Each structure stands twice: as C-alpha cells, then as structure tokens.
Amino acid sequence: MPNGEEYFEGRFVPFANNNIILIVRNVTEEQTALRDSEKAEQQLQQQAQFLQSIWEGVDYGIFVMDVLDDGREFRYVSLNPAMARTSLVPMSNVQGKTISEVLPAERADLYRQRYSECVKSGKSIFFEKHFSTDGKDTTWWLLNITPLKDSNSRIYQLVITATNITERKRTEQERQMFVSLIENSNDFIGIGNLEGHPLFINEAGRKLVGIDSLEAVKSIKIEELFLPEDREYLQQRIIPAVVKDGLWQSEYRFRHFQTEEPIPVDCNTFLIKNPETGEPLCMATITRDIRERQKAEARQQQQEQFLRSIYDGVECSIFVIDVLENGEFRSGGWNLNAEKSTGKRSVEVVGKSLTEIFGATKAAEILHKCNTCLVAGVAISFEECLTLRGEENWLLTTFNPLKDSEGRIYRLIGTTFYITERKKAEEALKASQHFIQRITDSIPNTIYIYDLEEQRNIYANHEIAEILGYSIEEVQEMGAEFLPNTLHPDDWEKVITYHQKFTSAVDGEIFEIEYRMKDANGKWHWVYSRDTSFSCNADGKVKQLLGVATDITVRKEAEIQLQQQAEYLENTLNKLQRTQAQLIQSEKMSSLGNMVAGVAHEINNPVNFIHANLTPACEYSQDLLQLVELYQQYYPNPPEEIEEKIEDIDLDFIKEDLMKLLQSMRVGTERIREIVLSLRNFSRLDEAEFKRVNIHEGIESTLMILHNRLKAKPEHPEISVIKEYGKLPSVECYPGQLNQVFMNIFANSIDALEESFVKNKEQKINPQICISTEVVNGNWIVIRIADNGQGIPPEILSKLFDPFFTTKDVGKGTGLGLSISYQIVVDKHGGKLSCHSILGQGAEFVIEIPVTQVKAS
Secondary structure: OOOOOOOEEEEEEEHHHHEEEEEEEEOOOHHHHHHHHHHHHHHHHHHHHHHHHHHEEEEOOOEEEEEEEHHEEEEEEEEEEHHHHHHHOOOOOOOOOEEHHOOOOOHHHHHHHHHHHHHHHHHHHHHEEEEEOOOOOOEEEEEEEEEOOOOOOOOOOOOEEEEOOOHHHHHHHHHHHHHHHHHHHEEEEEEEEOOOOOOOOOOOHHHHHHOOOOOOOOOOOOHOOOOOOHHHHHHHHHHHHHHHHHHEEEEEEEEEOOOOOOOEEEEEEEEEEEOOOOOOEEEEEEEEEEEHHHHHHHHHHHHHHHHHHHHHHOOOEEEEEEOOOOOEEEEEOHHHHHHHHHHHHHHHHHHOOHHHHHHHHHHHHHHHHHHHHHHOOOOEEEEEEEEOEEEEEEEEEEEEEEOOOOOOEEEEEEEEEOOHHHHHHHHHHHHHHHHHHHHHHHHEEEEEEEEOOEEEEEEEHHHHHHHHHHHHHHHHHHHHHHHHHHHHHHHHHHHHHHHHHHHHOOOEEEEEEEEEOOOOOOOOEEEEEEEEEEEOOOOOOOEEEEEEEEOOOHHHHHHHHHHHHHHHHHHHHHHHHHHHHHHHHHHHHHHHHHHHHHHHHHHHHHOOOOOOOOHHHHHHHHHHHHOOOOOHHOOOOOOOOHHHHHHOOOOHHHHHHHHHHHHHHHHHHHHHHHHHHHHHHHHHHOOOOEEEEEEHHHHHHHHOOHHHHHOOOEEEOOEEEEEEEOOOOOOOEEEHHHHHHHHHHHHHHHHHHHHHHHOOOOOOOOOEHHHEEEEEOOEEEEEEEEEEOOOOHHHHHOOOOOOOOOOOOOOOOOOOOOHHHHHHHHHOOOEEEEEEEEEOOEEEEEEEEEEEOOOOO
C-alpha cells in the first residue's frame, strides 16, 4: 500500500478441548484493487456529472447526429436543453428522426451538405449561417461539427455545437457602420497626434481644405490647417485647452490649401485617452463648414424682420403668453393691432400676470382657456361675442402651444380675428341654404355633390329615394362603396374615364354622361347626368362635382327597342341588297350564257359547213392537179399563151402550196369547233338541276375562254398554267355555277399576277397558275388553284369573301365575285371554299365539294 499499511482477513475455528484456532489471510492486494476500482468508478461518476452539468448548463446548443448511409443522411440522437431552447424550429421529440423529417427542405439540404463535408474530410469544420424569423429579425449562428470515430476509425456520429453570434455580428456591423459614417460624413473628421501631426482626415474634410489624398495628409502639420495669423492662437490656446479640459468648442477658420481662402467652421476638438491607463493618446476634431449656416443666419435675420413686419402689420391681434415652470402664466407681449384694441403698449405688459393686465374676472376666463390648451397639448379655437362700444362683436381666438425639445409647453401663441361680418354672412348663408334645400327637394331630379378625392356622395336631395329607393342616410353610410354597389359593371370604366375629364376641366364647363344604376330592389335604371366642377383643392384640382341626374329608363328602353328595330331593318336591307346584287350578277351570267350559247350555235353551223366541204375540196383539188400533170405529160409543149400563164401563176408553187392551204383551213376550222365546244360547255349557267359532269372539262373550258389573258403581252410575259389533275369521278353539281366559280378565281389570280409583275418589273419572275385535283375521303374532291403573285395581307384575307369587299380601283371590281363563289360552293353545293396566303409568296384557293349531293326532301 502507498502508506505501508496491509490488510488481513481472520477467521476463528473451534478446536478440541474448547480451544479456538485463528486463521489469518493477507488480503492487502484485494483491498487495494477494490479501492482502486471504487476510486475509478467514483472518478467516472464525477466526470459524468461534470459533463452532464456542462451538457445541461452551457448557454450554447449541443446535439449529436448518427451518420447514416455513408454520410448521405443523418439522424438526431440527442440534444442539450440549450439547443431545444434556442433553436429556430421546434426540437421536441426529434430523437430518432432524420434532418429531412425535422427541418424544411432547403435548410435540411444545407446542413446535409455541411455534415457530408465533415464526414468526407474526417476533420472538424466551422461555418456561419444567418436565419430570418417572420422575415424580420435575423439571427447569426456559428456551428462547429466534430466527427466521432469508432475503433475502426469509422465516423459513426457527429457532435455539433451551435453558438448564437448575433451580438458579435451586430457589433461588427455597427463598427463597419461607424467607419462608414466617418468616411461618408459631410463634416470634417480628423485625428492628430499630440506632436501636431494629423493621422487621418476623412474624404469630406480633405475636400473642404483642398487636400488631394490621405497620403498627403500625413505630410503636413496640424497648424497648416489654420491661417498663418491664427496659428499662434492654436498653439497657445486651443491645444492646451484640449489637453487640460479634454474638449475645445468654438467657431474658427480653416484655410484652403489651394486657394488660401479662409473657411469659417464650427470646431469640436476633444482628447482621446487610453481607456485602461487614462493617458492621452491623440486628438480628434469634428468640424462643420458653417458658410451656409452664416448665410442662413443672415437670411434668418432678414426673415425675422419680414415676420416682424407681418406680425405688426396683420389686421388680427397676436399675443404671446409664457408658461413658467411652476405653471403660472406671464405675458410675452403683443402686436400693434392688439395695442390698438387694448390701448396698452406691448412693452408695458411684458412679464406681467394676466390679472395685472386684465383684472381678476377677465383674467379668470383667459386662464381657463390657457389651461385647456395645456391639457389638450394642441391648438384650440373658440368663438366669443363681446359688447364693445355698445355693439356686439364676434371674435375667433386660437391658442397654439409651442413645445421645447423635451415636449414641455413653454409658450402659447394667440391670434384673434374679428369675425362679426362672417357670423352675419353665416346666418345669411343658413337662411339661403334652407331656401335652396326647399328648392332642391321640390325639383323632380336628383341633385347631388360628389367628392372625386373621397369617391363618395356628400350631398343628395330627397329625389334619390324616389329613383333608387335609397334614403339619404343610406347613401351616406355606403360612402365610397355607393358607386361600386349600384353602378352597372359594364359602365364602371366609362364613369371612371368620365371623372378623369374633370382633371383638365375649365371652370364652368359642363359634361354629360348616361349610365345604369341598380335600385334598392335590384332593378336597373338608366340615368342621365349633367356635371360641373363645384370646388377645388389647394392645388387647383377639381375636388367636388355638382350634378343633376334624371331617370331616363323609359326613354332609354324605347331607344334601345328602336335601335334593335333599326338594326333588324338594316340587316334586312343589307340582305336584300346582297340578294339583289346576286340576282343581277346571276342574270348577267345567265344572259351571258344565253348569248354565248347563241353565238356558239350560229358559229357552229357555217363552221361545220366549211369543215364538211374541206374534204371534197381537197379531193377535187388533187384530181385537178393530177389532170394538169397528165396534160403536161402528153402535151409537154403547150402553146405560147398557156406557157406564159403557167409562168404568171407559178403553177409549180400552186401545186405545192394548195394542199398546205387546205390543210391549214382544216386546222382552223377544228380550232373554231373546239372554241365553240368550250363556249357551249361554259354556257351551262342557266342549268338549274344537278348533273354529273367532268370537272376537268369545266376547268378547261374556262381556261379556253381566258386564253387571251394568259398569252404574253408587252406589259407582262405569258402566264404558265401547270395542271396536276388527279383521277376524278363524275361530280354531281351545278356545272354552270361551278364554271362561274372557276372563272372568278382564275380571273383574280391573273389580276394578282399582272399587278405583281407591274410592281416588280426589275425582278425576273415566271408567273404561273398551278391547278391540282384529287379525291379525298371517298366522297369529296379537292380543287386547288394557286398563283405565285404577291400574296394577300392577313388583314384583307379575313374579309376576302365579304360581299362588296374589293381592293381593286373604282370601276374595276364589284366585290361580288368571291362572295358569290363562296355561296355557290358552300350554300349550293354544301362544300368549303378557303384561301391560304403567305405575303410575298402567292395565294392558294381550295375548293372542296362532295361527289354526290344529298338533296333535301
């Protein structure tokens, strides 16, 4: 044992003859081990208690996290009371939960990233983070993350301490703010040592005295900031005063380093001491440029003189009452007008009590009003009637309290106006208002005053109850909600715009408006109002309107009914005009068809006669030529007269050219027959029943008629027609009407190409029209007619099929071609007609009609 003691264990054992044997065993080592174990356990308990006291007693948060999923997730194990108390989120019952289950997603991601960094590095890390509660208070926290490792050096837990460093942060921010205030101050702020050298002058100070930079400050002496004649005063008075008393304040002069001009300033120079030893360290000065203040003082003196002239020159009485600290009142004097009213000079009453001036009775009344103003703490006004020189005189007196920097009322300023004439005018006005009220209540119209700024009616006569069923009291209670509650929603913007007109209204100008309002029973009334400006605010802007409103519901309903009837008649007239135009157009086309059919018939007979005789004429000519050849063969030497005739008529040329001539005549007659056939095909305009026809024949016949417009002309090249015909069945339709549609669309395309060529002569374009046909969906055919002209603008495209709409010059288009075409395709054939165009790339018309028409029963 350390102290040399040994421990033994003894046992008595009975022996023969009543003897006892003592058996002793040395247990020193066992006792030593036991004592060491107890001591170690005691130390562990003390250490645990110590750690527990730290865990529970520290004022910063501590919590332990389990590391899960190789550092990708973390779970709360325990946290000390300070953590539960200071946490910005509720931390009760968090043991066993992951951070994702406890914290908001954004904050959980932040902490998870920091914890993962600690796990990866295996070292403690620190970081600062601020949080805002309710978007107002910001709290700063310093977090220390320490990893705990097991026997295999695996990090299995993290110990995190969270310390609130908000005060430290605020101190840093305050220090930065203080430095910023010094540097950004408009005043001269400088620091100098006791040896007379400046250490620092802020930017405003350097600018004031004309020093370029902070480096230049350190190369000068403090005395150089002063004028030469003031430097002795600086050394003998100012610096000793600062060293002795710690402060020197006075107005003085700096000098400008560039211009040498004196700068009047207000100096505050003080001594900075060591806070621990009290020894002086340096001097600091805060100096303000008082040039503007001196100018302001001069202006203030002028203003005081100006105010004194007003004080003594106004027609009202102005008096001053001083309030002593003990609550007593003393006169501070009054102006010249008050001297005339009281017969006492101002200098005679200054400093006297009210009793000394006015006597006990009158002074008691004035004292009561003074005390009332003191208690209220704000200006008070009162009217009183006094009998002066045998006549009643009304006075309006106002007491206005003046307060010092501590909020104590130290003076009352009183003003008194003679308002006798105004009181008489008010009485007259009341009588006049009563008279006007009786008139307005008898008028069968609503008279009102509307406040534009407050958005409410401030007056209305009783007629409003007759029209809308609301009493004047109900209108007043609704206030700014009166218009929103009663005005029709569709008229709201109109009324707001109407009210805005008064911002630029001329005085006396009258505006009119009609709108709808809902009465107390939910019925809408039409109201007609005439308004003019009634009053303006201080800026001259119209504040209130005076208006007269008339219920015009009966008249308006009649107008609406008449308007509806007029719209119906107008629509009917437009429909009749369109029908008349279509009938005229149809009659023209029908007449044209009859004429074309007649011309084709008349031409066809002689052409057939000529065409039929061409064959025997050719045969006869060949027989005659063969006969001539036989004569020449058997009579090779004809008489001289015949020989000359043969030479004159050039018999060899006639024999060669006669057959060509007859063949050309055959081709010409065939061409005439084709044209006649096209004319007869196109002349089906008067056919009134559906017929199955070949659509391609109608297209071809239309193109044949327009052949002359497709040919090249001096003003434009030939228009090519590209045909991409599909295999179409016979289509049940009005063939003549469809030919009319083809004619209108082809004519428009040719017009567009001609116009495009005229506008773009410099560009070499090949004008063309592409025609394609196909069968779709079994029972429908589609005909596409496209050109490569300039295209159709979007704003025109939407009006293309409207009746009487045309972009052509007057006399060149009726505006009915495409409209009639649309009705023929859509109404007559149950099809579709549309147009697609890209500006600059041409236009395409698409005709869709069913192969078989479904006839109405």
